[in-house]
Amino acid sequence: MSVFLPEPGTRRTSRNLWGLVVAAAFAWLVGYVVNGRVWDWLVFDVVGLDPESRLGEAVHFFVYDTTKILLLLSGIIFIVTVLRSFVTIERTRALLGGRREGLGNVAAAGLGVVTPFCSCSAVPAFIGFVAAGVPLGITLSFLIASPMVNEVAVILILGMFGWKVAVLYVVFGLLVAIVAGYVLGRLRLERWVEPFVFETKLRGDVIEPSTDMPWEDRFAFGWQEVKTIVGKIWPYLLVGIGLGAAIHGWAPEDLFASWAGAGNPLAVPIAVLVGIPLYSSAAGVIPLVQALADKGVALGTVLAFMMAVVALSVPEMILLRRVLKPKLLATFVGVVGVGILTVGYLFNVVI
């Protein structure tokens, strides 16, 4: 897929560029469609493993899932990044300034999904929002939605559990962000924000960067992002899928059903507590989680676990501690945690 990155100094005309993007999209589609058949043939016919054997099943699961997830990741990250190059956090802030609570929380959660944002920018974004007059609860709705409904998590869920679960995850993720932000806003916790945030003065104009980028720069940016994200998460992905493959092949069908099935009320809180410290390995945790779900862990428990992994992470808490006093940070974790717990229980009851 590296073909469509223009080399420095030899920029292609835009028609060539679009041709390359279309060709890459076609190659991607072919790859996705033949993935299963190619591995069937290689693993079972060429290597000669028995499709009924545990080893055969585990090896096939590993290579097939790895290929599928890498394809989904690179395709969707590319598209999302190109689309996001039209949105900037500065524009989002302008849209949210002066909004009332309630609808403002809905807007913030929605914008949290589409605004390009890295958790390493959580602190400058928080200060920038609050200093520009965006209410605290609305700012927090944004900060919860952004990592929770993040493209890597959604793609992995789509690949592992299908589109229905992915849609439910997005809807419930947004709901948690909206409600938790609204509740935190109503609690009037401004006194627990570090005072320097309110003292920060914005000088000069608000910068509207990179909105007039030419298409080739947007594509180059998209490809860059694919390389960065896949380059960062592939080791976790391989370990996660490997563990998943082992569980898939060797663990008995109902291994977890007895203690982590829908019948055990403690399963959801335990899943959330285990999920909070896991963070950088979100990409590796989800393939593992699919194997757990296969072996009887209830889906609500699985979703709560995933939400805790992506939305409440220790590294992000440490960053946010710079702007939030410990009491507010604890309240934040508590309210979001309760939201995630509710989603988990709700799912287990409904499904």
Added chain:
Amino acid sequence: MKIEVLGTGCKNCNALEAATSRALQELGMDVAIEKVTDYGEIVAYGVMSTPALAIDGEVKTTGRVPSVRELTDILTGATA
């Protein structure tokens, strides 16, 4: 000329600093790159997504690491 990299030491901030110094090298310019790591100061520039590049106090890019070629364009534009 004053070149500042705004960011709090994340991976991309270091990548931006490295790319900028490569661009400077290609242009044969000998200018020190200053790092701005204080949150209050970064936000005061109007920047909310790091890393960002500011030349003579004017923010040129935010939230991404431009290619070395784009950076040389930006740097020559700033000196012209």
